[in-house]
Amino acid sequence: MDLAFTQEEDAFRAEARAWLADRVPRAPLPSLETAEGFAAHRAWEAELAADRWSVVNWPTAYGGRDSGLIRWLVFEEEYWAAGAPGRVGQNGISLLAPTLFDHGTEEQRARVLPPMATGEVVWAQAWSEPEAGSDLASLRSRAVRTDGGWLLSGHKTWSSRAAFADRAFGLFRSDPEAPKPHQGLTYLMFDLRAPGVTVRPIGRLDGKPAFAELFLDEVFVPDEDVIGAPGEGWRIAMSTAGNERGLMLRSPGRFLAAAERLRRLWQRQGCPPSAEAQVADALIGARAYRLFTFAAASRFLEGGSIGPESSLNKVFWSEYDIALHETALDLLGEQGEAADSEWAEGYVFSLAGPIYAGTNEIQRDIIAERLLGLPKGRR
Amino acid sequence: MRFLLDAEQRAFAGSLDAMLTAADTPSVVRDWSRGEHTSGRALWSRLAEAGVFALAVPEEYGGLGPRPVELAVAFVELGRHAVPGPLVETVAAAAVLAALNDTGPAERLLPALSSGESAATLATGPYALDADMADVRLTVAARDTELRLAPPPGRPHPSLDPARRLFEPAPGGELLAAGPQVAEAVAHGLTWARLATSAQCLGGGLALLDRTVAYVRQRTQFGVPIGSFQAVKHQLADAKTALEFARPLLFGAALSMTPADVAAAKVTASEAAYATARTALQLHGAIGYTAEYDLSLWLTRARALRTAWGGPEECRALVLSSGDRRW
Incomplete structure (x- = not known):
């Protein structure tokens, strides 16, 4: 060791x-x-x-x-x-790229990845729908077979970055007759500026258009933009979700830096004893997350996979991030309500952490059922 | 970079776990709580044979150490099985003795600590744990400038964890070492005590989690196992998360052995174990609130270890006082 x-x-x-x-x-x-x-x-x-x-x-x-x-x-x-x-470019880099490495074709990788790497094409995700959030498999947006490709129709929402992004990826129901909700889904990439796409930005808590609704009306997608086999979308997306919740979405470096910034803020404010515990916990939590990640990386490099353990990771960092930013705003005192402080944007962003990428309720169900072996039940 | 226990370390943990499972440690804990040390002494010898105490004793004094990573591995198992006795104190005493400039006390006392012939206790605060059975009773006096071998203690002071028998250290006794070396050696011993306590906390927390998971899987209400309810699951998921993020801090601390890293491990492992104890009690309901049910052995231990060898506030202050870190 x-x-x-x-x-x-x-x-x-x-x-x-x-x-x-x-x-x-x-x-x-x-x-x-x-x-x-x-x-x-x-x-x-x-x-x-x-x-x-x-x-x-x-x-x-x-x-x-x-x-x-x-x-x-x-x-x-x-x-x-x-x-x-x-x-x-994080959505594309940490969600779509791993999917293409695992399930895409060589042609797709050669076409999609280089412009993703340069930021020339920025990707948005298109998972959720108004009636399909945590129960994602109940999604209803359709992909209908047509000459040389598919026609996408439906309503996607909470699509991060979509207000300004170029393209999007997500799941669509290609076989409405499939016996179970997670069957008959297909993983597709599409152009946000294609005919039939309407992007309606949504203001997040601070009003900034951090995500959007997507209205799709017979949007043509060529066969070359299907990832994996039609009908295999759920399995492919879940492997992406493993990546998303696993090592790549939030690196420890982000929190190590934020914790040190918080320590410096605390020192600038005269080291108030009332915040000692929270500042110490931010430093300790960043160290814990770093070491947890090194342990996971070590297992991964020895051929292990990052499975349900990634739910521990997601619950930890999302709650950690909020606590850290709350402490910073508290330390700022009355200046803490200013929206243009170096902490305000991070605070607003952190509040979404327990909601996106699989809500923390879903993550806790996964921890309980798949890591602890507790029985499934009504949610 | 390979931040994983190796096969030998995992096998060591497995063999201790098997030995302690077979030893029926709950009955040993109950004997110990009544001041009956025979079964505990027998277990002590077996732990010594397995090399547990030797890990804290340098090779020149008959030990295998210092090997803090293996020691942490061992103490996770000791905590998992709620093994009673001055385990941490023996490790801390060994570290103190080995760190003195004067090698006389180490040459005289360490071989028997390593082999398990003697057990030690160390008092730096109000109490000396298990001072009635410890053969080597170290006390620190005169503002950390004197290390003494204390005489036998009086009667025990009752503890919230009945298996942790607290004694006020008796004054006086043979002077083993004096001067500034004592404070330095005690600081070194404190780091080892904290590391071992952190590991015990993690092991205890894991045992509380395992027992509670087993309970909620078989306990039925409203016609289904209570472990199928989300309100139950999520409490256990939080306990699991807290414990799994304490684990890397423990082993990271064992690798660096810096006071700040060890303090971070202590506060995190002890709080995770204590939170798990609260969850375990709540999910067991009234049966968990009885002394008779074995869960109580781990519940009371989790509370005691939270403040043993430096409580959360002291450990957090130590983390904050360490300098900025460039990764």
């Missing part, structure tokens, strides 16, 4: 640190949930990609560095410690 990095990993860390020290914008970019901020973040993705820092764990053929999991974690530590911008 050890936590030692190799010389190569240390060298990689030093290279990343030097590049970031030179290139991270001095002033924070505008919020990525605005048109102006989205464009600025897209430009930053291009800058990252130009020197192969946008997707370090991908194969070199698609713009990565073939870094492997450990160096990806190292990069993330350096990235967030440097105060670098949020990643506008």
Whole structure:
């Protein structure tokens, strides 16, 4: 058992640190949930990609560095410690790309991944529907067979980034006769600017259009944009959900950096004893999450898979993130209500954590049923 | 980077678990609570044979140590089985003795601690645990400048955990070491005590979780197992999450052995274990609230270990006082 990095990993860390020290914008970019901020973040993705820092764990053929999991974690530590911008391409990079690596064709990877790596194409997810949230398998949006492809119709919602994104991916019901809800679903990619698509942005809690409703009316999708076999969508999407909740969605580096920022805020405010416990817990929690992730990565590298354990991870970071931001706002005192503080945007973002990517109620059911072996019951 | 126990370490845990399961530790705990030490002493010898105490004793004094990772592995199992006695205190005493500049006390006392012939207790606060059965009773006096071998204690003070027999350290006794080396050695011993306590907490929490999961699977109300209710499941899911995030802190602390890392492990493992104890009590209902039912052995232990060797507030303060960290 050890936590030692190799010389190569240390060298990689030093290279990343030097590049970031030179290139991270001095002033924070505008919020990525605005048109102006989205464009600025897209430009930053291009800058990252130009020197192969946008997707370090991908194969070199698609713009990565073939870094492997450990160096990806190292990069993330350096990235967030440097105060670098949020990643506008995260949905595609952490959800769609792993799906394409596992279930896509070589043609799809070659076509989709490089422009994802540069931010030229930013992806939104299209899972939820007005009547299909936690019970995602009850979704009703349809994919109907047509010449050379499929026609998508229906109503998707809570589609993160869709207000400004280029393309989207999600599940559609291709076989309404299938005997069970999770059968007869197909995983498709589509263009948000295609004829028949209407995007209606939704203001999140602070009013920024962080997500959108999608109205689809016979939107044509060519066969080449089906991932895996038609009807196999649920199985494929669940493997994506494993990735989403697993190691790639929230790297420890993000929280290590946030916890250190919180410590500095606490010190600037004169080290108030009333916040000692919360600040200490932020530091301890970041360390716990880092070590938990290294343990999971070690198991993964020995051939283990990231299964239901990823639900522990998701419950932990989503609640941790809120507690950390609440502490920061409390420390700011009356300034804490200002929406333009360096903590306000993160606070609003953190509030969504226990809801998206599988609500924490669903995650706790998974922990109880699949890790503890408790019987299924009515939810 | 390989942050996983290796096969040998896992086998060590497995063999201790099997040995302790066969030893019927709940009956040993109940004997111990009445001041009857025979069964506990026998178990102590078997733990020593398995090498548990030797892990804290350096090789030059007859031990196998210092091996904090293996010690943490062992103490998770000791906690899982609620083994009674001055286990942590023996480890802490060994660490104190090994850290003195003067090697005389270590040469004299450590071989018998390593082999299990003697048990030790160490008082840095108001009580010396199990001072009636401990052969080596270390006390720290005169503002951490004197380490003494205390005389036998008086009568025990009642504890919320009946198996933790508390004694006020008797004053006086042979002076083993003096001067600033004592405070440094005691600080070192405290880090080892905290690590071992963290591991005991994690093991105890895991046992509470396992027992409660088993209970809610078989306890039926309204015609179904109560473990099928979401209100029950989610409490257990939270307990599982808390314990699984305490585990990497424990082993990370065992690797670094810095006071701040060990303090982080202590506060997290003890709070996770205590929260699990509260959940275990609630989900068992009235049966869990009885002394007769064995769950009580772990419930009372979880409360006691929360404050033993540095409570949550002290540990958090230590984390905060450590410098900024560049990862």
